[in-house]
Amino acid sequence: MNFNVLLINITAAIFALYGLGFVFAPAQLALLITDAAPATATALTDMRATYGGMSVGVGIVLFVLSSKAETIRLGLLAVLLLMVGMGGGRLVGLIIDGAENQIMYVYLALEVVASVAAWLLLSRNKPLSV
Numbered sequence: 442m443n444f445n446v447l448l449i450n451i452t453a454a455i456f457a458l459y460g461l462g463f464v465f466a467p468a469q470l471a472l473l474i475t476d477a478a479p480a481t482a483t484a485l486t487d488m489r490a491t492y493g494g495m496s497v498g499v500g501i502v503l504f505v506l507s508s509k510a511e512t513i514r515l516g517l518l519a520v521l522l523l524m525v526g527m528g529g530g531r532l533v534g535l536i537i538d539g540a541e542n543q544i545m546y547v548y549l550a551l552e553v554v555a556s557v558a559a560w561l562l563l564s565r566n567k568p569l570s571v
Contacts, residue, residue, distance in 0.1 A: 445562050446507045449516040452523070452555060453503035460496030464489050474544055499523065514566060521559035528552030 462470050467488040468478040479485045506516030531549050540546065 445513050445517055445566070448555070448558055448562060449503050449507035449513065449520055452520045453500045453507065455500075456496045456503065457500030460493050460498075460500060462493075463496065464493035467493065476542055514563065517559050517563050521556055521563065524552045524556040524559065528556060 467485050470492075471488060472478040479488055503516055503519060506512045506519060528549055531545060531552065534540075535545060535549065
């Protein structure tokens, strides 16, 4: 397995596992990560859908993109865009809201590392064709 596929699959696995965690234990994970848990059934259901279901879906899409040679570059681009989007949103939140725990800084560091890795892997290979 090459580094391109490895990065996509690691990212896919993290999204899928994170998503499954939020589908089955949203209150516990929210408390662990944000120091607060949703207080209503509607909030828990939305967390299961958004953090859970969507993250599982993103993980599956990434696994599919890594499974064929012709879609690996698209998978790397997806990793890059997802990580830049998440890291950018997190950075805005840290600037505007601050952080009450260190997990937000750890997540930001991981998002930056994954973004840089995806960018480096994309830049050393041929361009995406449209």
